[in-house]
Structure formats: structure tokens, C-alpha cells
Amino acid sequence: MADRIYERPAIVRNTFGAMNKVGRRGDLSNHAEIDGVSIDALCKEFGSPLFVFSERRLRARVREAREAFARRYPSTTMCWSYKTNYLDAICAVMHQEGSIAEVVSGMEYDKARRLGMPGDKIVFNGPAKTETELRRAVAERAIIHADHLEEIYLLEKIAAETGATPTVGVRVSLDAGIYPRWDRFGLGLENGQAMQAVKRIARGGKLALGGLHTHIGTFVLEPAAYGRAAAKLADFATEIEKSMGVRPTHVDLGGGFASTNTLATQYHAGAIAPGIGDYAEAITSALIAGASGTGTLPRLFIETGRALIDEAGTLLTSVVATKRLSTGKRAIVIDAGVNLLFTAWWYRLNIAPARSAEAFVEDTAVYGPLCMNIDCIRESVPLPDLRPGERLAIHPVGAYTVTQSMQFINLRPAVVMINEQGTPELIRRAEVLEDLTGPEVLPERLKLGATTSGATPALKIAREG
Amino acid sequence: MPTPDLPYDPAELRTLALSDTGFIFDPRTGHSYSANATGLATLAAMKDGLDPAAIATKLRAEFKGGAAVEDDVAGFVDLLRELGLVRARSAP
Amino acid sequence: MSVLRVAVSGMHLGENCQPGPGVVRSLREALGDRVHVVGLAYDVFDSGLHADGLLDDAFMVPYPSAGPAAYLERLSQIRELVGLDVLIPCLDVELPVIQRIAGALAERGIHTVMPSTEALARRTKDQLPALAAALGIATPRTITVTDAAGLAAAGAELGYPLVVKGPFYEAEVTHGAAEAQAAFGKLAARWGLPLLAQQFVKGEEFDVIALGDGQGGVHGAVAMRKTVITKLGKAWGAMTIHDDELLAVATKVISALRWRGGCEVEMLRAPDGTPYLIEVNPRFPAWVYLATAAGTNLPQGLVELALGRPVPKYPPYRAGVFYVRHAVEACGELADLESLMAYGRTRRPTLASLPELIANG
Numbered sequence: 001m002a003d004r005i006y007e008r009p010a011i012v013r014n015t016f017g018a019m020n021k022v023g024r025r026g027d028l029s030n031h032a033e034i035d036g037v038s039i040d041a042l043c044k045e046f047g048s049p050l051f052v053f054s055e056r057r058l059r060a061r062v063r064e065a066r067e068a069f070a071r072r073y074p075s076t077t078m079c080w081s082y083k084t085n086y087l088d089a090i091c092a093v094m095h096q097e098g099s100i101a102e103v104v105s106g107m108e109y110d111k112a113r114r115l116g117m118p119g120d121k122i123v124f125n126g127p128a129k130t131e132t133e134l135r136r137a138v139a140e141r142a143i144i145h146a147d148h149l150e151e152i153y154l155l156e157k158i159a160a161e162t163g164a165t166p167t168v169g170v171r172v173s174l175d176a177g178i179y180p181r182w183d184r185f186g187l188g189l190e191n192g193q194a195m196q197a198v199k200r201i202a203r204g205g206k207l208a209l210g211g212l213h214t215h216i217g218t219f220v221l222e223p224a225a226y227g228r229a230a231a232k233l234a235d236f237a238t239e240i241e242k243s244m245g246v247r248p249t250h251v252d253l254g255g256g257f258a259s260t261n262t263l264a265t266q267y268h269a270g271a272i273a274p275g276i277g278d279y280a281e282a283i284t285s286a287l288i289a290g291a292s293g294t295g296t297l298p299r300l301f302i303e304t305g306r307a308l309i310d311e312a313g314t315l316l317t318s319v320v321a322t323k324r325l326s327t328g329k330r331a332i333v334i335d336a337g338v339n340l341l342f343t344a345w346w347y348r349l350n351i352a353p354a355r356s357a358e359a360f361v362e363d364t365a366v367y368g369p370l371c372m373n374i375d376c377i378r379e380s381v382p383l384p385d386l387r388p389g390e391r392l393a394i395h396p397v398g399a400y401t402v403t404q405s406m407q408f409i410n411l412r413p414a415v416v417m418i419n420e421q422g423t424p425e426l427i428r429r430a431e432v433l434e435d436l437t438g439p440e441v442l443p444e445r446l447k448l449g450a451t452t453s454g455a456t457p458a459l460k461i462a463r464e465g
Numbered sequence: 466m467p468t469p470d471l472p473y474d475p476a477e478l479r480t481l482a483l484s485d486t487g488f489i490f491d492p493r494t495g496h497s498y499s500a501n502a503t504g505l506a507t508l509a510a511m512k513d514g515l516d517p518a519a520i521a522t523k524l525r526a527e528f529k530g531g532a533a534v535e536d537d538v539a540g541f542v543d544l545l546r547e548l549g550l551v552r553a554r555s556a557p
Numbered sequence: 558m559s560v561l562r563v564a565v566s567g568m569h570l571g572e573n574c575q576p577g578p579g580v581v582r583s584l585r586e587a588l589g590d591r592v593h594v595v596g597l598a599y600d601v602f603d604s605g606l607h608a609d610g611l612l613d614d615a616f617m618v619p620y621p622s623a624g625p626a627a628y629l630e631r632l633s634q635i636r637e638l639v640g641l642d643v644l645i646p647c648l649d650v651e652l653p654v655i656q657r658i659a660g661a662l663a664e665r666g667i668h669t670v671m672p673s674t675e676a677l678a679r680r681t682k683d684q685l686p687a688l689a690a691a692l693g694i695a696t697p698r699t700i701t702v703t704d705a706a707g708l709a710a711a712g713a714e715l716g717y718p719l720v721v722k723g724p725f726y727e728a729e730v731t732h733g734a735a736e737a738q739a740a741f742g743k744l745a746a747r748w749g750l751p752l753l754a755q756q757f758v759k760g761e762e763f764d765v766i767a768l769g770d771g772q773g774g775v776h777g778a779v780a781m782r783k784t785v786i787t788k789l790g791k792a793w794g795a796m797t798i799h800d801d802e803l804l805a806v807a808t809k810v811i812s813a814l815r816w817r818g819g820c821e822v823e824m825l826r827a828p829d830g831t832p833y834l835i836e837v838n839p840r841f842p843a844w845v846y847l848a849t850a851a852g853t854n855l856p857q858g859l860v861e862l863a864l865g866r867p868v869p870k871y872p873p874y875r876a877g878v879f880y881v882r883h884a885v886e887a888c889g890e891l892a893d894l895e896s897l898m899a900y901g902r903t904r905r906p907t908l909a910s911l912p913e914l915i916a917n918g
Contacts, residue, residue: 006528009504009541013548014497019601019898020617179701179751224678265749269624272653324540328547360501486899490891497894
């Protein structure tokens with residue numbers, strides 16, 4: 001008789017306009033394993049929560065991207081955007097796959113050098129490079145894209161002092177017909193600032209002109225926008241060559257390609273995002289058309305980050321508790337919070353139970369473990385009746401989550417990568433208290449049990465009394 | 466036969482139509498509901514006038530794996546009250 | 558004669574009428590009992606599910622927001638159950654999803670007629686001004702807005718009244734900043750961002766319905782003037798007309814996009830006679846049956862196109878054919894709702910019957 005699995009009794013009112021049981025089934029695919037490795041076993045071995053990366057998916061995606069460009073264009077350099085995910089193991093996979101490094105700070109630069117990337121295989125971007133960082137980049141022949149005129153003046157100064165002739169490119173801000181237009185990075189193309197910067201480099205006598213760089217936005221769902229940007233850069237390159245007789249060493253279309261994540265403001269599921277091939281087609285056909293005047297195709301740099309790694313990352317988490325809110329809505333508390341999932345602010349992350357879902361699901365609020373009202377991963381997601389200890393997979397979280405995660409209320413969990421043979425390997429251990437307290441300095445006088453000279457007046461009175 | 470010590474009045478549920486599919490219709494309000502298998506079984510038992518302890522026993526007999534079933538039944542009755550399917554009963 | 562199995566979505570005739578029922582009527586008129594029509598619905602109260610004699614069968618389908626995989630899985634299930642030869646999606650939000658799975662559907666023998674991705678992208682509301690400019694067609698000035706400040710700036714630039722439009726559906730004519738902000742909040746909550754702020758142009762409203770061949774040609778097109786317009790700006794009545802200039806504008810657009818499949822080109826004629834391009838809708842409009850009544854059955858042509866058969870040449874359509882929309886109460890039984898809720902399909906004799914339970918207490 002008792003052959004049916006017990007679920008807590010539940011009932012929901014059918015509301016007009018949402019009466020469709022199959023309506024949201026798409027959210028309910030179960031995630032019992034990743035690359036053949038059981039989610040439950042992973043949590044048991046490495047703890048929960050746990051970031052898991054699939055090396056297989058990551059490599060497949062990078063190769064897909066590389067081939068998408070190689071099929072259409074003679075010379076493309078893939079540049080791994082460190083900020084998207086600068087775990088050593090991830091960067092190493094990217095470098096093995098032929099990507100050079102793209103960094104936006106001295107810290108990222110150091111990290112790339114530490115991994116063995118030579119300076120001339122590091123693209124150095126960013127709006128706030130310091131003199132010290134630039135001196136090193138110049139000495140090591142890094143590929144520098146200047147963000148503003150002050151940076152160019154600084155590079156001229158370094159050149160004068162060191163006798164070097166650094167090759168310096170220019171970051172260009174342009175109107176690619178998308179909204180919002182990213183205006184704060186680089187020098188304006190339409191208002192002539194970019195041309196002014198190029199003239200300064202080419203005619204200042206201290207620097208050599210490098211590449212032209214632009215990065216039009218983030219999670220851009222319209223490949224045609226890249227076509228427009230590429231066409232503008234190609235025209236700009238032609239104009240430079242005609243007016244100054246120098247040719248930019250390369251054009252860099254940056255990143256910003258969408259992954260299959262779903263923006264909170266998006267109606268459609270992320271799965272309809274354009275493929276890498278769509279972006280490659282838009283960019284390369286514009287460059288090929290743009291070069292018809294000069295007959296030479298510039299080397300192309302691509303810095304896409306999110307589109308390569310988002311899918312490869314999953315955050316495993318466990319249910320801590322379930323409750324009903326005062327409205328009758330079901331809620332669960334899980335052991336992973338927004339301190340690990342900054343992207344939960346902007347994306348509707350998929351949350352799927354490890355076991356296959358029963359037919360009956362309820363809209364459920366998913367809260368993290370932080371004692372903060374803001375710690376909400378999803379306001380509402382259809383989930384079956386879940387029990388404490390049950391595993392959930394949050395996906396895709398490969399991009400930005402690890403690099404933006406922070407110690408807040410809790411330490412950060414371990415990160416594993418499942419290698420191509422299907423074996424999970426630890427790539428970052430779970431943090432211990434020492435990781436948090438290591439850099440701290442507690443003045444002697446504040447230590448518990450220190451002499452009374454440091455005690456507060458109130459404490460003195462209490463003692464004297 | 467209404468039993469005064471029940472936390473609900475079975476008479477209130479009498480007109481509720483329950484289907485094996487989990488589809489429930491309240492002809493008094495025109496609202497329809499969807500319930501899972503245990504929810505449906507609980508409602509049916511409540512209609513029959515079973516008390517929460519008896520309902521919990523019944524659920525344990527019909528389903529496997531239930532832990533804090535008594536608490537779950539109490540929570541379900543609260544949910545029915547939230548939905549207006551049963552009214553709060555004043556203490557006798 | 559084998560029976561053709563066609564699935565049609567967009568089955569609700571409410572305040573905002575969907576094209577499904579008009580498409581079904583047109584197919585019935587052309588094919589009679591040689592067509593078996595399966596309705597695809599998103600809510601159990603989609604009115605077409607309950608209209609007498611409209612559909613042969615109907616199924617609930619996942620919301621397009623659930624993504625292509627869920628949609629493909631459901632359509633495959635439906636095909637297993639009842640067989641499907643042709644799918645005619647009638648809602649804008651379905652198109653990006655169906656486009657993704659069109660190849661997989663074709664492998665399963667379910668044929669669709671879809672415009673190219675590029676054509677779809679070039680007619681979106683935010684890209685339409687560029688298309689119109691390239692073709693030398695007038696269009697109201699449009700500014701994409703992503704926040705309240707952007708909307709205020711657009712209002713200052715374009716003036717009021719200002720049309721605030723959702724990315725897929727719905728538009729509101731607003732008469733001041735506060736009203737515009739209210740419309741912005743409402744539309745953004747429903748459809749996401751960005752929204753569009755559009756210059757209000759006064760004039761008579763006209764529409765052209767057409768079937769493009771995908772090569773730049775048009776199999777058939779019918780123009781109408783709206784005679785009754787609801788508060789939501791929807792045509793509740795219209796009259797077919799012969800206006801070569803409007804037909805030429807529509808043909809120019811369809812030809813530039815190499816449009817494949819059904820579409821509606823919305824236009825407006827300013828007091829000085831200039832035709833303005835307002836929108837290009839990527840599917841048949843709700844009033845598709847008016848064209849059929851005037852002698853141009855475009856859904857029938859679309860089915861031929863889907864099956865890879867030649868589309869018969871349409872004779873000239875008649876001007877002066879009109880429609881007024883006639884709303885009726887489509888009634889159903891509780892068992893119909895239960896079946897749709899519990900099984901995701903319209904009631905079959907074999908399914909459980911709730912009314913009996915009620916009758917028996």
C-alpha cells in the first residue's frame with residue numbers, strides 16, 4: 001500500500017492567467033550529476049556549498065569559439081578575460097587552449113605572469129593603470145590599450161626615461177546602436193577624441209601605434225551590434241592609415257557576448273541567446289567588408305569571457321530548512337548565499353533539484369544562509385517539496401561568481417574541476433578562518449585580558465564598583 | 466457529525482469537489498485548486514471528519530517516508546485557512 | 558485524401574485579440590475536414606479552447622520563456638499523440654524560440670515557415686527606424702529607453718503625447734511625464750527592458766497583411782483601413798481597400814527583408830498624406846480572416862509554403878469587405894478545465910469527470 005513517496009501535503013489556488021501546469025516545466029530538469037559525477041558524492045567529498053567546473057564543457061566551448069573565428073577569418077587571437085574567472089586552473093586551461101591573457105589591473109597582470117604568461121602575451125586593459133604597473137608592462141612588452149590621454153602622457157614619460165619605444169593601442173568608445181551605450185571607457189570615436197589620441201601616439205615620437213580596442217557592453221544579445229562596431233573600427237583603421245601612413249597592429253572587439261544565462265529583465269530564457277558563430281559572423285564579415293579598401297585584414301583580438309565559461313560552472317548547495325511565509329508562499333533556506341552569487345542580482349539563475357522533480361511543484365522563494373534580508377537567490381522558482389539536506393544545482397554560474405565572491409558572514413567554499421576523464425580535482429580548497437584573519441592586525445592593547453589601561457571607562461567603573 | 470474539538474469544521478469542506486487528478490473545485494467561490502497526492506488525501510480525510518492525529522496515521526499508512534507528519538498536517542490546515550477554505554474556529 | 562494536421566497557437570480572443578482563431582477559420586474554409594487543427598494554449602482560459610467547433614484538439618504548451626528545449630519536448634510529445642505536419646506560431650514571443658528549434662521540428666516532420674533571424678532582427682521596434690531610413694520610408698522618431706531618466710529625456714525631446722511601447726506587445730499613448738512613467742513601470746514589469754519612446758504622429762491607421770516568399774517576393778497582400786479602434790489601440794473593425802501606395806510601401810519592406818511567411822505591416826497616413834511605417838509584425842494579425850473573406854486566404858498559402866508546395870496565385874482581392882469584431886461567450890464545463898489543468902489537453906471521453914463528483918456530492 002505504502003508505495004507512494006510521502007511529500008508534505010500542499011495545495012495552491014489556480015490563478016487566472018497562470019493556469020498552465022506545463023507552463024514552466026522548462027525549469028525542472030534535474031541535475032543528478034555533472035559529467036557523470038554524482039552531485040551528492042561531490043558534496044560529501046568536498047563539502048556544501050561547492051563550486052564545480054566542467055573541464056570538458058569549458059574546453060569544448062573554447063574550441064567552438066576558436067573554430068567559429070578560424071573558419072571565417074585568417075588571424076584571430078583569443079584573449080582570456082581574467083576578471084571573468086581568474087582561478088589558476090581555469091586560466092591554465094584557457095592558456096593551454098591557446099588563449100593569451102587579458103588583464104585589467106596590476107593584480108591580474110601579476111597573476112598571469114605567475115602562471116607563466118610572457119608579457120607580450122598579456123593584453124593590458126583597464127581605466128586606472130598605475131605608473132608602476134605600466135613600467136613593468138612596458139619593460140615586458142605587454143599589449144597595452146590606453147584608456148585616456150593621461151595614460152598616453154604617462155607612457156611617453158616612461159619611454160623618455162627608459163629609452164624604450166612602447167607600442168600603445170587605444171581603447172575606443174563608439175556607438176554600436178545598443179543601449180546602454182558604454183561611454184566611460186576609452187576615447188570617443190564619433191567626437192574625434194580617439195583620433196586625437198592616435199595622432200598623439202603616432203606623431204609624439206616616443207610611442208609606436210598598437211591596436212584599436214573597443215568593448216561595447218555586456219551580455220549584448222544582438223550580434224549585429226558587433227558588426228557595426230567592427231565596421232567602425234575597420235573604417236577608423238583605414239582613416240588612420242590614409243592620413244598618417246601607419247597601420248594599427250590589430251583590432252580588438254573586446255567581449256560582452258551573451259551566455260545562456262537569463263537576465264532578470266529578459267522575457268525569453270537565455271537559451272535563445274545567439275551562438276558564438278553568430279557573433280563571429282557579424283564581426284568577421286564587417287572586417288572583411290571594411291578592409292576591401294586597403295586589401296589587408298588586421299589581426300583580430302577577441303576577449304569574450306562569460307560566453308566561454310558561464311555554462312561550465314555550477315554551484316552545488318544543500319537545503320537547510322523549509323518554511324511557509326506569512327502569505328502562504330513556500331520558501332527554502334539553502335547554504336549558499338549572495339556572497340557567492342553576485343550574479344543573482346542581475347540574472348534569473350536556474351535552480352534545479354538533484355533528484356528528478358515530482359509532478360507537483362510550487363512557486364518557492366529561495367533564500368541564502370546570510371542573516372541579511374537581501375540574501376535572496378530567487379524570489380520565485382517552481383520547485384518540488386524539498387527536504388533538509390537535499391542537493392540543488394544552481395546554473396550557470398561559471399562567470400564572475402568566483403571572482404566576485406567574498407567572505408561575508410561565511411567563508412568561501414571549495415572549487416573543484418571535473419577533468420576530462422571524469423575525475424573531480426580540487427582547484428581551490430575551502431577557506432579556513434586563517435584566510436580571513438591572516439591579514440588582520442589586532443593592537444596589543446585591544447586583546448582580551450590586556451592591562452586595564454586599555455579598558456573602557458565603563459569597564460573601569462564596573463571593576464571599581 | 467461535527468466534532469467540536471476538531472481544528473476545522475468538516476461541514477465547510479462538504480461542498481468541495483475533489484478529483485483524483487488533484488484538481489479541486491470550490492462551488493461556493495468558483496475558485497479551483499491543485500493539490501499534491503498527500504494534500505488530496507488530507508482534504509478527503511478532513512471531509513470525512515478525521516482528526517489531525519488520525520489523518521497523520523492514514524498518511525503514514527498510504528505513503529512512505531513521512532517524518533514529522535503531524536506538523537505537516539497542522540501546517541496544511543493553516544494553509545487551508547490562509548486560502549479561505551476553512552475558517553478559524555473559536556475555542557469551545 | 559489524407560488529413561493535414563496543423564498546430565496553431567495564439568488562441569485567445571480577449572481585450573488583445575490573438576491571430577490563432579482567424580488562422581484556423583481560414584484553414585477550415587480552404588480545407589474543410591481535410592485539416593485537423595490542434596490548438597496550442599498557454600492558459601486554460603484561452604478563449605479559442607472553448608469556442609464551438611473551432612479546434613479538433615488542444616494542448617497546453619510551455620511559456621516561450623521556458624526556452625527552446627522545453628518547447629521542443631512538448632511539441633514532440635504532441636506529435637507522438639496526434640501527429641503534426643505543420644506548425645503555425647501566431648505570437649511574437651514564440652518566434653525566437655521556434656526559430657531555434659525549426660530544424661529539429663523539421664526532422665520530426667513538423668514544418669514551419671519562418672523568417673530569417675536577420676529579417677526578424679531588422680524589424681524589431683528598436684531597429685525599425687534604421688530600416689525605414691534605409692528604404693526612404695517615413696517613420697516616427699523612436700528612442701530606446703532603459704530607465705526613468707531616459708524616458709524623461711525622450712519625453713523632453715519628442716514631446717507629448719508620447720507613445721511608450723513594449724519590446725514585443727502593447728503601447729500606450731501618454732500625455733505627460735507622470736503618465737509616461739506609469740506606463741513605463743507597467744510595461745517594463747510585464748515585458749522587460751528596454752522599452753521604446755516614440756513620437757506621436759496623428760493620422761488614419763492602415764494595415765497590410767502579406768505572405769512573403771523569402772526571396773523578396775510577395776505571394777499575396779491585402780490592405781485595410783481601421784474603422785473601429787479600441788482604447789488599447791487595436792482594430793475592432795476594418796475595411797479592405799485598394800491603395801497602391803500603401804501596398805507598395807509594405808511590399809518594399811517585405812522585399813528588403815526577404816520576408817518568409819506571414820506578416821503585418823502597420824502604417825499611418827499623416828494629414829499631409831505621407832505614409833509612416835509604424836511596425837512590422839512577424840506573423841499574421843488577428844484580423845487575418847478579413848483577407849480570407851476578401852478572397853485572399855493567406856494561411857492556406859502558408860501551409861503550402863510550409864510543405865514545400867507551390868503557392869497558388871491569388872486573384873485580386875475585393876475592396877469594401879469589412880469586419881466588425883463580434884465577441885461571444887465561449888462556455889465550458891468544469892471537466893474541461895480539469896482536463897486542461899491535470900492532463901494539459903482538452904477533454905477526451907476517457908478522462909475523469911469532475912461534474913459527476915459534484916452532482917453526486
